Amino acid sequence: MTENYSPPKVWTWDNESGGHFANVNRPISGATHEKELSVGKHPLQLYSLATPNGMKITIMLEELLAMGHDEAEYDAWLIRIGDGDQFSSGFVGINPNSKIPALIDQSTKPHTRVFESGAILMYLAEKFGALIPTDHATRTECLNWLFWQMGSAPYLGGGFGHFYAYAPEKWEYPINRFAMEVKRQLDVLDKHLENNKMMAGKEYSIADIAIWAWYGQLALGRQYEAAEFLDVKSYNNVQEWAHNIDARPEVQRGRKVNKITGDLEMQLHERHHSSDFETKTQDKRHKENE
Numbered sequence: 001m002t003e004n005y006s007p008p009k010v011w012t013w014d015n016e017s018g019g020h021f022a023n024v025n026r027p028i029s030g031a032t033h034e035k036e037l038s039v040g041k042h043p044l045q046l047y048s049l050a051t052p053n054g055m056k057i058t059i060m061l062e063e064l065l066a067m068g069h070d071e072a073e074y075d076a077w078l079i080r081i082g083d084g085d086q087f088s089s090g091f092v093g094i095n096p097n098s099k100i101p102a103l104i105d106q107s108t109k110p111h112t113r114v115f116e117s118g119a120i121l122m123y124l125a126e127k128f129g130a131l132i133p134t135d136h137a138t139r140t141e142c143l144n145w146l147f148w149q150m151g152s153a154p155y156l157g158g159g160f161g162h163f164y165a166y167a168p169e170k171w172e173y174p175i176n177r178f179a180m181e182v183k184r185q186l187d188v189l190d191k192h193l194e195n196n197k198m199m200a201g202k203e204y205s206i207a208d209i210a211i212w213a214w215y216g217q218l219a220l221g222r223q224y225e226a227a228e229f230l231d232v233k234s235y236n237n238v239q240e241w242a243h244n245i246d247a248r249p250e251v252q253r254g255r256k257v258n259k260i261t262g263d264l265e266m267q268l269h270e271r272h273h274s275s276d277f278e279t280k281t282q283d284k285r286h287k288e289n290e
């Protein structure tokens, strides 16, 4: 970024703009290469990576399975977005927007494709009649917060996270602007959670799963190494809610699926069977290869 930049009349694509993800970002959509997606035997086929958006879905699926919904059995295939897997012809066929997560439900005829993490959470909640309140008023409150998350997190990830952690240099203006907004959002959550145990009231729901994946993890110090900068510990109600959700075994399992960074015992690159958590995390794989 140059000082005193004045935009040209017509924007043109500068391949060398720098920063994380510059190699996969393009101003055009569509496939860059022909490649079919792998398909497993379970009803649900998930194509994803354990980013906050990806982990919402694996947490939801682990919650559904723990409740006894066997039809929520899933194969989780790894999409390495840093390598451009989201631009394969197969992936673009199920999500023309080339972003993880994307899901195929093979139990319907014809198969159903679902993309956008909020839409996937709603699809699964409605399909199984779980983790979404049934009375209209509480359901509406759940959807208020689910859509709040979908609209708000781009300021956290694409705004604050990008400029604080990923941009080629630290620029004060965007960091200030997005830090202010993220702190305002944390305050919105903190005030709501003062009088509500969970986002939609008393019961844990898809709104909690969606918001926890972004803001809960931020509060727990797992995002952008920004815990001190944003003083996340000062949001006491968010802290309590985030720790409560983090303690759920289903959340702990869901966090591991399609994870390719961090501690080896937390990384389950692909999940095809519930026993994979015991036998196929990367620490076990490394031991096998020793």
Ligand SMILES: N[C@@H](CCC(=O)N[C@@H](CS)C(=O)NCC(=O)O)C(=O)O
Pocket (backbone or CB within 6 Å): 024, 051, 052, 053, 054, 081, 086, 098, 099, 100, 101, 115, 116, 117, 118
């Ligand atoms: N609104 C979408 C956002 C999905 C999204 O941004 N996914 C990112 C990873 S968290 C991605 O796939 N990025 C790849 C790319 O931009 O090429 C959702 O919630 O599903």
